[in-house]
Amino acid sequence: MSGFVIIASGLLTLALRAGFLVGGRPRWEDQAAPYLRQMPASVLPALALSVMLGATTGPDVWARWAAGLLSVGVAWRSRSLLATMVVGMLSLWCIHRLGL
Amino acid sequence: MSAPDGFVGGMRASAAVSLSALPFAMAVGVLAADGGATVAGALAMSVVMFAGAAQLAVLGLAKSGAPELLIVGVVGCINLRFSMYGAAVAPFVRHISRARRLGLAYLLTDQAFAVASARFADPSPAQRPASFFAGAALSLWVAWQIGTVTGAALGAQLPASLSLDFAAPLVFIALARLSIRTRADVYSAVSACATLGVLHWLPYGLALLPATAVGVLTGRALAGPPSTEGAA
Numbered sequence: 001m002s003g004f005v006i007i008a009s010g011l012l013t014l015a016l017r018a019g020f021l022v023g024g025r026p027r028w029e030d031q032a033a034p035y036l037r038q039m040p041a042s043v044l045p046a047l048a049l050s051v052m053l054g055a056t057t058g059p060d061v062w063a064r065w066a067a068g069l070l071s072v073g074v075a076w077r078s079r080s081l082l083a084t085m086v087v088g089m090l091s092l093w094c095i096h097r098l099g100l
Numbered sequence: 101m102s103a104p105d106g107f108v109g110g111m112r113a114s115a116a117v118s119l120s121a122l123p124f125a126m127a128v129g130v131l132a133a134d135g136g137a138t139v140a141g142a143l144a145m146s147v148v149m150f151a152g153a154a155q156l157a158v159l160g161l162a163k164s165g166a167p168e169l170l171i172v173g174v175v176g177c178i179n180l181r182f183s184m185y186g187a188a189v190a191p192f193v194r195h196i197s198r199a200r201r202l203g204l205a206y207l208l209t210d211q212a213f214a215v216a217s218a219r220f221a222d223p224s225p226a227q228r229p230a231s232f233f234a235g236a237a238l239s240l241w242v243a244w245q246i247g248t249v250t251g252a253a254l255g256a257q258l259p260a261s262l263s264l265d266f267a268a269p270l271v272f273i274a275l276a277r278l279s280i281r282t283r284a285d286v287y288s289a290v291s292a293c294a295t296l297g298v299l300h301w302l303p304y305g306l307a308l309l310p311a312t313a314v315g316v317l318t319g320r321a322l323a324g325p326p327s328t329e330g331a332a
Binding site for chain 1: 148154270
């Protein structure tokens with residue numbers, strides 16, 4: 001992997017991050033505010049599903065889906081990152097250990 | 101009592117998220133070492149890019165021999181969502197200098213956005229929101245670099261049975277839950293996920309953009325006036 005790829009990727013990523021954050025106050029900001037408020041609840045669950053779909057490949061696909069769905073339940077009830085992580089990883093390891 | 105604000109408040113708010121980013125970062129480090137990168141090379145990549153999903157894509161594509169310009173283009177597609185995050189965070193940090201905003205932009209990640217937006221959505225307005233964001237994001241940055249170096253240094257010594265890569269979806273599942281506070285948020289989340297499920301065949305995670313748009317529009321359309329929104 002070349003330095004060009006890393007540096008170009010880094011600069012492009014920074015440009016995307018900085019576009020709206022560093023620029024001045026856009027004229028449409030007041031109109032967009034109610035929509036921007038819905039942004040976290042839209043993009044983060046979709047991102048979670050996207051990453052989950054990407055991570056559920058290979059021979060243990062069902063184990064990962066089972067652990068993932070269990071984690072969704074824990075996250076919904078507890079709203080705790082730590083509990084979600086612990087239950088998700090432990091359940092995946094248990095399923096692997098049991099050979100399911 | 102309201103949540104602590106300022107730089108230290110941000111660090112405290114992101115402590116659990118930062119810890120949970122470690123296994124994800126280690127998985128990136130392991131993959132980098134597997135692709136022939138030195139520890140210094142893996143660290144340089146993490147410092148310059150600081151974007152987990154894009155780093156995974158770069159490593160995978162480079163290993164498969166993809167053209168360099170294609171790899172950079174894929175990074176752009178994957179990281180397009182950061183533009184949306186920037187637009188959502190901008191109103192809270194507009195009072196600080198452009199140089200400092202550029203620094204915050206460099207630190208803008210999914211996790212930092214989730215922590216900050218949860219605080220900014222709190223009924224008691226955040227004091228010193230830019231400092232809060234900086235504290236949260238910098239904690240994540242430090243954890244990310246430590247995780248990458250550890251993963252690259254240990255490399256193949258970490259057994260594949262640990263399934264460290266599975267930490268990434270777990271982090272995002274928990275962060276997604278934290279973003280859902282009202283009935284409108286539930287509408288947004290369900291419609292965004294349904295759209296993503298339908299369009300998942302699009303390459304390079306591009307389905308995330310239309311899914312977000314549908315989620316935002318649905319949430320606004322079905323929410324009604326703010327006073328009628330129920331808690332989720």
